[in-house]
Amino acid sequence: MPPTDRIRDHAGQGATTVAAHRTRRRLRADRARQLADLLRRQLLDDAFPDGTLPHEDTLAADYDTTRNTVRQALDLLRAEGLVARQPGIGTVVVARKYAHGLDRLMGLAETLHEHGRVTNEVRTTVPVPAPAPVAERLRVPPGADVLYIERLRRLNGVPLSLDLTYLPLDIGTALLGADLENTDVFRLLESVTGRPLGHAEITLEAVTADAHSAAVLEAPRGTAVLMLERLTHLADGRPVDLEFVRFRGDRIAMSGLLHRSL
């Protein structure tokens, strides 16, 4: 099938005014976004195992669109840090994105164990008086000390997330001697308390990283981070772990199942 650009929709018909030209450009941007979304999905599914995307002409034919639209779609993915253009080779995958499950409460090392080793650079462990919103959520008296831990988490040496964690002091103190560099806090919580974790309330947001967070994550300035706030409870209902996690948007996605009826 020729690249008839059938993804095109409410397009102008060869009008030559500036307005029509602007409309056509807007439409190409719409088509590029459409294609970029389909290719982003393929990247997440690791659908290009040799690390190279098909040639632009092939993509144009496969997606029944123009080469210009393909170029613009690849530009979008390049701006997201997922692919790069390599002279003589074409468009190559530069960032592998991993899916973190939304169906079960799991730590990062647990989730990614098939993909490699998670290590944690512990930037801070310090008792701090609990600010009111922390005290309330962890159900400790306002101003009572809690343990604050800050970790930069890596998979096979590559930064994935910056985690800010608040723990009640009794549990936190017991964690201090543990191997925080190589172990999920979830696992340590279960071993220190002798109880399984129960549930967590989570909130996910997309936030543009400030300059300092981007630098710590070794990401470009202005990078998008997937912010996870998670309040984790033991199986007996006690809240024991309040976390604010900044995942690099180019490296982590969250996947799960939703049901219509509860």
Place this chain on the structure above:
Amino acid sequence: MPPTDRIRDHAGQGATTVAAHRTRRRLRADRARQLADLLRRQLLDDAFPDGTLPHEDTLAADYDTTRNTVRQALDLLRAEGLVARQPGIGTVVVARKYAHGLDRLMGLAETLHEHGRVTNEVRTTVPVPAPAPVAERLRVPPGADVLYIERLRRLNGVPLSLDLTYLPLDIGTALLGADLENTDVFRLLESVTGRPLGHAEITLEAVTADAHSAAVLEAPRGTAVLMLERLTHLADGRPVDLEFVRFRGDRIAMSGLLHRSL
């Protein structure tokens, strides 16, 4: 309690070298991020009902930190488009962020009905030959026509999301006469097929908006979007709706519960 800056942790002790100065600055950035995360949470909980944040001195006392750290934290939230500084008044809330549930499959109008009216600007409805990844997921033959719909969705007139939707043609055609401007596709799917929806596979990502998407969403260039890919099935298992949704990161968060055991 005086602002003793106890959130401070591995701080230098008055050293005067450039390195120590740099360390101190890095630490203030760390503390500002910590505080910004707590305030962002308060904003999401609508904890400032009069739309004004406490004075910087009050925040410094409440969070046991310095006024400089408070200022830097507020700068972060300003950069995220959540607050603004208003002369003579202080720091005011400028964007209300709404929580979209992760616990049950719901349309946007259903989710946000207490907050106001969702309207949809239908930018495109057009049959397109299904690209391979769409055909595969909707289980139609590759190249068979599917209905493509593009909508800009608003709450009380304010842009929330840009939605790209693919539907099998039989179902899509039945939707064409429906009131897409005022009705969730989910509701229309259930009424057109006479069947309830079942489940959806979702993936959430944080992506920096390209210039064109940001313009459509009336958001600042470089804004972070919460990307949702959602493949929705009828209760009988048939996949009927593949969507790529860009939520404005400053206006939508996703919230839910995760459990440790399945």
